[in-house]
Amino acid sequence: MGRLMKKKYESGAATAYITRNRAINYLQISLPDFRRLCILKGVYPREPKNKKKANKGSTAPRTFYLMKDIQYLSHEPIINKFREFKVFVKKLKKAFAKAEHGRVETLQENKPVYKLDHIIKERYPTFVDALRDLDDCLCLVFLFATFPQTKNIPGDFVRRCRHLSVEFMNFIVAAKALKKVFLSIKGIYYQVEMQGQVVTWLVPYSFGFNAKACADVDFRVMAHFVEFYITMLGFVNFKLYTSLGLHYPPKLTFEAKLKDDDEKNPYCLESEATGERLAALSASLASVVTQNTEEDEVELDEFEDSRTLEAKQEEEKQKAFQKLFNGLKVFVSREVPREPIVFTVRSFGGEASWDRSVAMGATFDESDETITHQIMDRPKADRQYLSRYYIQPQWLFDCVNAKMLLPVEDYFPGVVLPPHLSPFVEYKEGDYVPPEKEALSRRQQGLDTGDAVSEEADVSEEEEEEEEEGKEEEEIDDEDDEEEEDEEDDDDDDDDEKEEEVQKVERKMPVKRKQDDVPETPPSNMKVKEGKLDYEDASSKANREEWEARKLAILMIPKKRKRLFEKLSKRERRKKHEAKKLTTKREEFEKSQKDMKKKQRLSNK
């Protein structure tokens, strides 16, 4: 009689989703195995649109998975391996209990192992896909490389992580792919660009393992992630190395090896020597093919087009950026964290070394007269060479982020450092831009040679009777002017640039001076300037006209859109207001700082 009633929960969300416990029953594996499988295969829990329907009428919070995902998991051959492993453990336990040592041995020899190659290929069908997902991978691998090998970390994960991370860093050095470095309170952020993919990762500072700080982290889960990422990074490294024509596993160049053999090191076993040398990052890698000279690229047909010209200029800028530290010979003092510094210096074409007693792989000694910069983080050096700059480590990172060599005098030992700005912030219109950043961007554009803040600082320092800052400043200014000219010339001759840079460094040499020179009489700040005629500027006139036109355009906005426009402009105004607030705050702060200094000085006197 009655219609056939459709039963509830037999279609739709109720069948499309499956709870975690039901999924485990479906796959017939244990919960830890299920977790591992999901991590390896990239299957994540889902939140159904309608939880009540998916949960068959119950509103209890549960973890859901897509039924399709679980069906897909059930075809994974690794599940069989999990089961085999379970059987293996049972057998092993039994053999142990019976004290059958021979059987234990044979069992352990035939321990079931699984490979993840097919999963990686499945999850990342192309190499670029893998590169896109490298952020997480690098973070975890670099992190695990710093851990002690404890029983919580299975296998030899730590050693493998360290191995892979060193290989990856060596590749970055060889490819000169580093773009940004940021020293944060958490760790060091690096950004690189490989095959058009931007990858950012975080490396902790090298301090001891703090178990308390990560007490509520599920270590087992993280280890599963690492297990997958180790395999992935292995394949990625191989591909990256082969793409550059380098040996994989990495080999040192012949000269580097020779040096290695000469240096009978007490640091490690002979078998570990190459690995340690690689980890030092100071030696270059051997390539499979004899390396062609750098400018062996296909010359493109020349088209006179504004866009191609722009692209060309951009490319040249990039090339110049990659050679930022070319010709620099940096010596790293022992109190400075070595790895990040050597990594950055070497990634931009510089050379780096350290004291032989610190670690192996040092390429030159402190007494080398050709050293241009010595990185130190102490208020004062014991012995000083006239031929080099002594600077604090921040200079290197700031140079990388500014994409240019910054004046060194802000970074001399004992000097209060300028702030280390984050290169990852993008300022929009109306945002508050700190004066340091503003000065930097002006300098980058070549508008300004010395920044406003430092000038102010100079003034105050002059008041404080510091030595011959003004003279120094002028010289630096000259140099920067030259740099400007260089940039203009860039369009014509790229090849000469390297030479020029080397020359520049040489030219810089005589400027260097000792810190503890006898102070001279300060040059007075008063000057007589030539008067100027007050013309009506053509540009200001154009500006005014533009402004009027804009006002008219605003008037012409239809009523329908007016509200939106007003909303937008209000938002903008608010932003500007906030920015202004911050600037005034800053000014006040600086003023108070100055007053403090003055008071201190007075009290000292």
Next chain:
Amino acid sequence: MAATKSSESSEAPQTSGSLFPQPKVRGKKKRVSKKNKSAWRKHSDIKDIEDFLDDQRLQLRTGGLVADKADDSLFYVDKQNDNEDEAPVAKKRKKELKPLKIDQIIAGETTVKPVTGHAPPMGSGKVRRKEMKAKELEQKTGYISKEKRKKLKLNSVQAGLKKPQAVREYYDLWGNDAKDKPTEEEEDEHYAQVTGKTRVKVPVRTQTYAKNPSILPKVEVIHPGGSYNPTFEDHQQLLQQAVQSERKKVKDEKKLERQTRLPPKREWATRRDKMKELTEGLLDEEDEEEEEGEELEGEQSIPKATIRAEDKKSRQKRRKEKEQREQEQQKTADKTKKIKEHEVNRLKAIKKEINALEKKKEERQKKREEIRTQNADKPKRLSRHKYEEPFPEFKLSEELVGTLREFKPEGSVLKDRFKSLQRRNILETRVKAKRQKKFKKKYVEKKQYKEISINV
């Protein structure tokens, strides 16, 4: 026949080869009767024959009959100088070459292979069938049977069954090696041929969600105030953020405290209140019972209505009722029909209604979409526990040292990664499972011990 021979030979001297033959003592020949078989067996000497046969068997076991062998294999012309042989160095070498006695003992004598199992007679149906099958399989698929492999002394790698162990440890996962692999169709065909079944289809999974379960970036860079040497403003902003999250935390804590706080003392229950609560309903109970009793009595006093004959519905009445019902039904049906017919005239109004409905729907959809986009960067609810945002890392103004040497890092990268995975909906939020409490341990004093007291 052989037996008679042996009996004769038994008389022959045994030490014929010796240099000094002993004079034969011709004793009295013992005469025994060999009239029946058992006596014959008992008294005939067959030792030499057995020795000979033993020797032959030994020869067979240790490399074949000496008599059948070619001379070259038995003898060789000794061209070596004996003096040379005596040289101490050569002697030493010889010693080295010679196997040790202990090895010789262990090595055993036989070269004959042990008998293994029972082989079915050659040419029997079972063997033939097996061979035929193997041959067929080999022609079809190139599979070489186990027996044949044994015969040809091929291992599984040489027979092409297994791939040789990984020679190249490193290979290009994304390279062109994939071209050599058979296509899926070919694989299917092969599978069908070998097993006689069709393969189970593996579901194809789109990787879109797997790649991006959240719109958040994989690595979120810390606020610029989190620089080890930040600008004043950035640092202030970061501190402001920290203050806000701290405020929220304090507020939540206060709320919880407020909700679980005890009421003020004057609202607490006094002794009298407690007594009252305990005796609730005890004192008034008697009265109520009385009342109830009365009620019950009252109910009982009302007599039940009797069914009278005239109350019964007559047939006529029933029919009329039915007719009336039918009429009413007809009426309502007519009315609905009429309304339906008249709806043609209402077309405009209906259109309007539909439009309004659709508009409402659209608006609702829009609203939902908006909410979804708003919450896109928030973690989803994936388990019983809500995701808790970690407290932002920051340094106080006095903690900022300004140099890398004196600087102390804040927070943990591992925790940061773990929380990031949870924030991006890759991991569900979990609380560490507490170990289930086993039963409380119970201590029992045994009688024997109880009886012994120290204070005696």
